[in-house]
Amino acid sequence: MIGEDSRQPIEPWTVERSVYSYRDRWIRLRSDDCRMASGQRISPYHVIELPTWLNVVALTPACQVVLVTEYRHGLGEILTGLPSGTVDPEDPDVEAAARRELLEETGFGGGRFLLLGRHPANPANQNNEVVGFLAIGVDRIATQALDPTEEIAVSTEDFAPWFGKVCRMEVRMQVSHIAATLMAARLIDGGEVPELEHLRSNLF
Numbered sequence: 001m002i003g004e005d006s007r008q009p010i011e012p013w014t015v016e017r018s019v020y021s022y023r024d025r026w027i028r029l030r031s032d033d034c035r036m037a038s039g040q041r042i043s044p045y046h047v048i049e050l051p052t053w054l055n056v057v058a059l060t061p062a063c064q065v066v067l068v069t070e071y072r073h074g075l076g077e078i079l080t081g082l083p084s085g086t087v088d089p090e091d092p093d094v095e096a097a098a099r100r101e102l103l104e105e106t107g108f109g110g111g112r113f114l115l116l117g118r119h120p121a122n123p124a125n126q127n128n129e130v131v132g133f134l135a136i137g138v139d140r141i142a143t144q145a146l147d148p149t150e151e152i153a154v155s156t157e158d159f160a161p162w163f164g165k166v167c168r169m170e171v172r173m174q175v176s177h178i179a180a181t182l183m184a185a186r187l188i189d190g191g192e193v194p195e196l197e198h199l200r201s202n203l204f
Helices: 094-106 159-167 175-189 194-202
Strands: 014-023 028-035 041-049 053-059 064-072 077-081 084-086 112-120 129-136 153-158
Touching (some): 053 094, 053 175, 064 094, 064 159, 094 129, 112 175, 129 175, 153 159, 159 175, 175 194
Parallel strands (some): 053 129
Antiparallel strands (some): 014 028, 028 041, 053 064, 053 084, 064 077
């Protein structure tokens, strides 16, 4: 019959052996010897183990989005994006981690945090997730508390025009930051954030 799917159910691979070739506080590299249900062997298959990533679409009471600019050595470029970071073992939960990262990187805090989703970062060869938040009504309440290796410039832009630039692909930003921005706009446009009702007509 046309359209009938005759494929067999997909099953997870069996891991027969794992070796760690590198470990530190930020990253672990694991190499697995795997066997598929068909008997096909895959060896080695490299997996990068990372902590949970997070990012925050932080809006001030004046509906300005808080942005950070820093040098990103992996790409070798200076980029502007959302406050972001990782969940530390000491963080009681992911929202607490997001609040901590926002405060440390920007000095902004307070407000109400709404979860934007929790999704795999790169499931082909990473084991971590990315968690996004929309923070409403944040204010500058402290100075930055940066690590010695961090250089972060903080700026704000009116959210609606900045979101327009994101949609027109005029903003070069980490892909999970773009996803969080779009999810935040969807919440606002869907009327799910009463405090931001006045933004709805300016987004799409």
